[in-house]
Amino acid sequence: MAAAAAECGEESWVLTATARSPTNIAVIKYWGKRDEALVLPINDSISVTLDPDHLSATTTAAVSPAFDRDRIWLNGKEISLSGGRYQNCLRELRRRARDVELKEKGIRIRGEDWEKLHIHIASYNNFPTAAGLASSAAGFACLVFALAKLMNLNEDDGDLSSLARFDPTIFFCPCCKGQEVHVAACMVDLSSGKWEMQDVKGNDSIAVQLANESHWNDLVILIAVVSSRQKETSSTAGMRDSVETSSLLHHRAKTIVPERILQMEEAIRSRDFTSFAQLTCADSNQFHAVCLDTSPPIFYMNDTSHRQGLLQTIINSVERWNQVEGKPQVAYTFDAGPNSVLIAPNRKVACLLLQRLLFYFPPHQDNDLTSYVIGDTSILQEAGLHSNEDVGALQPPPEIKDKAPHQRYPGDISYFICTRPGRGPMLLPEDQALINPVTGLPK
Amino acid sequence: MAAAAAECGEESWVLTATARSPTNIAVIKYWGKRDEALVLPINDSISVTLDPDHLSATTTAAVSPAFDRDRIWLNGKEISLSGGRYQNCLRELRRRARDVELKEKGIRIRGEDWEKLHIHIASYNNFPTAAGLASSAAGFACLVFALAKLMNLNEDDGDLSSLARFDPTIFFCPCCKGQEVHVAACMVDLSSGKWEMQDVKGNDSIAVQLANESHWNDLVILIAVVSSRQKETSSTAGMRDSVETSSLLHHRAKTIVPERILQMEEAIRSRDFTSFAQLTCADSNQFHAVCLDTSPPIFYMNDTSHRQGLLQTIINSVERWNQVEGKPQVAYTFDAGPNSVLIAPNRKVACLLLQRLLFYFPPHQDNDLTSYVIGDTSILQEAGLHSNEDVGALQPPPEIKDKAPHQRYPGDISYFICTRPGRGPMLLPEDQALINPVTGLPK
Incomplete structure (x- = not known):
């Protein structure tokens, strides 16, 4: 020194x-x-x-x-x-x-x-x-x-x-x-x-x-944050187990993914949301299928730390909506953890999505809407949701209207983050440094 | 006429x-x-x-x-x-x-x-x-x-x-x-x-x-009957969807199953329980993986009609037990419905299995043990379980002893059936007919 x-x-x-x-x-x-x-x-x-x-x-x-x-x-x-x-x-x-x-x-x-x-x-x-x-x-x-x-x-x-x-x-x-x-x-x-x-x-x-x-900047991304509990299988160990024991994984890696990569590149290039959504959902499900095909099986999608069927509720509601409309309205994807990511092609559909999500998963009554939907909060206004009362008054989505009972799950989701595609890592100017240039310690 | x-x-x-x-x-x-x-x-x-x-x-x-x-x-x-x-x-x-x-x-x-x-x-x-x-x-x-x-x-x-x-x-x-x-x-x-x-x-x-x-008649089969609710996806429709949309299914059918069939035949022929159990568990998980790889995905194993993680609790406890012992003690398999089937190589292991199952899933207190474990009820005596009190006094399985808390789920299972391999269809003598030979109507 x-x-x-x-x-x-x-x-x-x-x-x-x-x-x-x-x-x-x-x-x-x-x-x-x-x-x-x-x-x-x-x-x-x-x-x-x-x-x-x-x-x-x-x-x-x-x-x-x-x-x-x-x-x-x-x-x-x-x-x-x-x-x-x-x-x-x-x-x-x-x-x-x-x-x-x-x-x-x-x-x-x-x-x-x-x-x-x-x-x-x-x-x-x-x-x-x-x-x-x-x-x-x-x-x-x-x-x-x-x-x-x-x-x-x-x-x-x-x-x-x-x-x-x-x-x-x-x-x-x-x-x-x-x-x-x-x-x-x-x-x-x-x-x-x-x-x-x-x-x-x-x-x-x-x-x-x-x-x-900026290539596809009308995409809107909604993340449902579920719980922060430690996942039961670490990705590192889970991945190794899958490579060693899942025969489906090798077929996926060798045969299915190369084709999907080309299709996804084309979907992104041409901003083809239908194809993008189909590939995204299918690949998320296949990833979890490979986890299940692992010995011992890995259950990321129904980790016991959260309510039975929470993520299935999200998947099923998206699938039903997509089916009724005849083509994908939104895409879902789930990683090796409990959060779900939903992608809408534009603000209008994102509003419909948010209404659906908040119908199923309203905030706890002691949880304010503005701390329940964070990130790009302007989506709340666009969706006509100004208060917990507005959320409480949400009607069941048309695609489930005839199917009683309409179950709602207040408190199951910690909060939602609304965001969009963004740029990669960037340097910030000196005045945004987190370290004091005189003391050398955090500001 | x-x-x-x-x-x-x-x-x-x-x-x-x-x-x-x-x-x-x-x-x-x-x-x-x-x-x-x-x-x-x-x-x-x-x-x-x-x-x-x-x-x-x-x-x-x-x-x-x-x-x-x-x-x-x-x-x-x-x-x-x-x-x-x-x-x-x-x-x-x-x-x-x-x-x-x-x-x-x-x-x-x-x-x-x-x-x-x-x-x-x-x-x-x-x-x-x-x-x-x-x-x-x-x-x-x-x-x-x-x-x-x-x-x-x-x-x-x-x-x-x-x-x-x-x-x-x-x-x-x-x-x-x-x-x-x-x-x-x-x-x-x-x-x-x-x-x-x-x-x-x-x-x-x-x-x-x-x-x-009689070839392998020391196998003991325990069936955990969960609930009788209609399953959400019929097998008929689910199967068709899988064939149309799951690329993993075709790889499984073409490449994986033919090999497994040979291995399973050999395992049955030689009464090799280790191999039998590994194949049985792997194939059950792979079947559910294919269901998950279907569009829209099919969730038989975590049907929302029963508690979150019920079947995973069974799988995880079997996997942990098998892992601690260094080789499969019992096999599990799940079909397109909520019940789980567990197979033990002999009465001794079946008793250990039953103790574990009843530790996790004791009967409701108003449910008598003899109506909770049906079929071959002699397994109860062999396992030293004569009353609900005996079940209440069960200690956590050694493999989870150090892991607190030991969660138990009374009432999650409707009942267990204890059985064994049996012979195929047979004709019964005339005196066991269900139809009266004079009136032509049910007896």
């Missing part, structure tokens, strides 16, 4: 880089690795990046000759950096770090200095970390991105993705829950992002952008 | 044939037809026939020149015979009926007389029809068998199976719920019965016996 400081000129400067990474939702899902050691996914996947205004992590990485050890703060609270994931990440990034020279600030760091300089990291999620929505994933992605910028890494986006793979205990998982490195990669450059699997071993798992966030 | 009576000699005789058909449980499951018109199954299946003492239908078919119309009584109550299934069945059987001559009784029926003679049928199930345990299936199987005997059909067992296929609205389904014709066939000649699919079209779906009921 002192040595590093001496080498850098003894000034007490603090250099920061701040990045913001959104979370994303896989519509063609990845489940399983084809190479455990190289952490290579068994099949391609396609994800939609969500608007960082609603679901993102912001991370500032700072370096200073005055820092005497690496430190990290998550949502304002210092946590341990001793975990293998962080240590591997920092080691690998330092190995690739390059010269930085900012003459106007009198800062000069040589590539080899990074081995001795210490780092402060501050990260913040703009959505509840308990939501099971890849909060640590978004944070880790952001960390990689911010550090890479701070250290002046000469990596193109694809390389950044592969860089994020250095921890062999972490999988590439589009579901973004505990599968941080994949997400790290996703978040580097995806809006509607595709995980492309190539034949070269080692560095062949890269993320490529299919379209930017 | 009068004409027929005249042709048969005007005597007022009543001729009866009585058959008893057990129900069965598929351990390699069939789901989907490869030919809708010919009602051919998309893959082979293997079923275990259950002891008719516990789960069977008994049917008497009677003919008399005095009968003026076809009539049927089910469990003592007359029901309509006008349904297509019955009409097709009777028509097809009459077409194949042959001469019957019983000189000592003065009875002579020529093949062509059957077209004019009328039939009385009486059928009785020795298990609750509400149990969803193929009660109508067993009844229909029995009807075919009894009528075939009455009419002196010259059909070998395989032909009887195919004969049972004449109603194209009925599938061949090993799950035995509403898929009567298949069961009819199964019940003709199966103990551990295999549905063999051959290449010849038309009459190629036949049932063959892999082993008789």
